[in-house]
Amino acid sequence: MTQVGEGQEAEETAPPVMTFGAPTAGELLAERYELVEHINNDSAGRLVWRGVDVVLRRPVAVVLRYPGGDSATEMLQAAVAASRVIHPNLVGVYDAIDEADRAYVVREWVDGQSLRELVSADGPLDPGRATAIGSAIASALAAVHATGMVHGNVHPGTVMISDDGRVVLADARTDGEDSQENDLRAVGGVLYFALTGHWPHGEAPLRGATAGHGRAALPDAVRDASGAIAAPRQVRAGVPAYLDDLTMDLLDSEIAPPSSDVLAAELNRLDVPADDHFLEPAGPLLFTADTGEEPSPLAAAGGRKVALGIAGLLAVALVGLLVGISVLGDDKGAKPEQAANPATGAPSSGESAPAAAPVRKLTIQDVRIIDPQGDRREVRNAEKVIDGNDDEGWETDTYTRAKFGNFKPGMGVWIDLGAPHTVKSVQAVLSATGASAQLLAGTKDFPSTSKGDKDLLASYQQTVIGQPFEEHDGTKMIFNGFDPEKQYRYLLFWITELPKKDSGGGYKLGVQEITVTGS
Incomplete structure (x- = not known):
């Protein structure tokens, strides 16, 4: 773990640190x-x-x-x-x-660890996780800006992700030259870095955001001959068009950014829990720089625009919810343009785009317990996790240690959707708080034997969905880090640590119900 004041290592040009009065361990x-x-x-x-x-x-x-x-x-x-x-x-x-x-x-x-360390070690994040991080930072800035203050030091080194998944912003460094606008531009930089692994400000970063604070440690963005940065979708596949547009709008000095509370509300709307899928057909909120006029309509994918103000946010969300359209006509009565295809991000040809498939609860065709190192006693009653009853489910034996013991890596619930589906989220309802678990995905089934379970776990560990839960303080886990451009059939809810029993000693967990949503 590296706890960094500015979130960056010192640059080669940093002045030598004085030793007079230096602190010592134990002081x-x-x-x-x-x-x-x-x-x-x-x-x-x-x-x-x-x-x-x-x-x-x-x-x-x-x-x-x-x-x-x-x-x-x-x-x-x-x-x-x-x-x-x-x-x-x-x-x-x-x-x-x-x-x-x-x-x-x-x-x-x-x-x-910091976002810089996380991306440097594991590569760019999936869009869902990047959105969640951006939402947390925008929410923090909204609280800071509400007091009239400025953070002045938002970049991948000061965005911290705790081991339990909490996202926090550290080390405000306002020096009188910073502004709330610079804070908001920096959120765009953080989103860009999370999605691509590159820092969009290069050798000329935003004043007050990263200037002079370890920027050499971050890879510069891909640029064209004129020096313009490539959009995230040009750097890697799988970035949704709306997230690409929002990120680039925040980085565009020609487009006035929204206030921090509007940005936080929009990112929070995009980072919705699984059971709030009714907002999905509305698509994203885009902002416009026309601060003195009514918000302009959504443009075609090539013309990025971002709408300012709470009124713009509510209007677009409400129209999307009630009417179910992704394109709004302008105030002058012009024929509305077609928006980008939500699945591919490409502009439509002018014909009506097919409606997106509605998100619904998917039917789980088969379920079983995965126990690579067990004696097969605990693989019974798997069907109880999909019977629609939260009051009873499958449960582990009682163990003497939270991490199972006897070289046992964990246990899990394997799910077969019967056919490939676009998956939105997986929700697991548990019997107690304090458990650690993750969601994995695979492409094939294996025999229901100890060896088959070992082979299945080794194969599925190559694909981790979303962010693992560590000693979760609730009884409900929701995983929503699925790639919208992929389809999934086989999933594995994998338990790595058991909570302590309320009485009698030992560690034990019950999985009461698992539901999957998608289309």
């Missing part, structure tokens, strides 16, 4: 915060340490700068301002202390 700051481990130095000359609050006995991150004085004023002011905004997608700031010789900020320690 106690303010008679409360014990320094445990030096994690990183950032390009702004700040040191990031893992520490412990010895009073509350909780881990903390200590972002320290020395010497203090005027050089640390901006850092302390930003920390004090950030501490006034409490939001689940903002890293909590606990303390800000100036000791003259040095100054430091004490903030929440996040067990996880």
Whole structure:
């Protein structure tokens, strides 16, 4: 885990860090915060340490700068301002202390990794996960902007993804030259990076977003001869047209961005739970730069436009919900143009596009328990997870350890949809909180034997759907990271960690019901 103050390693051009008054492991700051481990130095000359609050006995991150004085004023002011905004997608700031010789900020320690580290290690994210991350960051910025403040430091290094899946924005760095607009442009940069693995601002990043803060560590976007960046859909397949358009609109200096609350509402609408699929035919909200006029109609796919204001958001969503169209006529009575094909992203030929297939609950044709290292006692009663009754289901034996034990990697519920389908989401209802699980997909069936289960698990682990749940604090898990351009028949709900029983000791879990939605 790398907890980074600015979210980036220091650049080669960063000035050498002074050693006078340097902190040491075991040192106690303010008679409360014990320094445990030096994690990183950032390009702004700040040191990031893992520490412990010895009073509350909780881990903390200590972002320290020395010497203090005027050089640390901006850092302390930003920390004090950030501490006034409490939001689940903002890293909590606990303390800000100036000791003259040095100054430091004490903030929440996040067990996880930055978006930069995640994408660098695993490659670009699927569109669903990228949308969820963008939604979380926009929501955090909406809370910051509502107070009149600016974050000023939004980029893949300050977007943190915790081990339990929480997305948080860290290390505000406002210096008086930043603006809310720059924050919003930076959300476009974060979306672009999540979808492509490239940073769209290159050597001339947005002022206040990433300038001078480790940009050399991020691969530059693919560009044409004029220097214009390639759209995400030109870099990789599978990016929906609406997400491609929204990302490029946020990066386009000629198009005024929406306010942070409008952007958060739109990304949240796109990142809907499985049972809210009634919004899907409405398509995305697009924004327009015509701030002094009524929102213009949706243009053909080649003409990206983004609509401003809450009224524009509600109007497009409501019209899409009630009328079920993806193209709106303009105010002048012109014949409406055809929107891009929602499946392929390509413009239509002018003929009426076929309606998208409605999302519905899919019928599960077969289900069984996968137990690669078991004695086959626990493979019975699999049918109870699809009987429509949440009060009873299949359950594991009681184990002495949360991670099963005896070299057993886990257990799972295998699902056969009978034929390939476009899948929207999978929902699993569990008997208790605290379980860890993931959803896998495969292309073939295997014999219902210990060897067959081992072969099935090895094959299906090549395709992970969405984001795994780690010690989930609820009894319902929803996986919605499916590729809309692919079809799926075989799925595996794979349990990796059991919750502790309420009484009697040991670890056990029941899977009460599994439902699949799609078309």
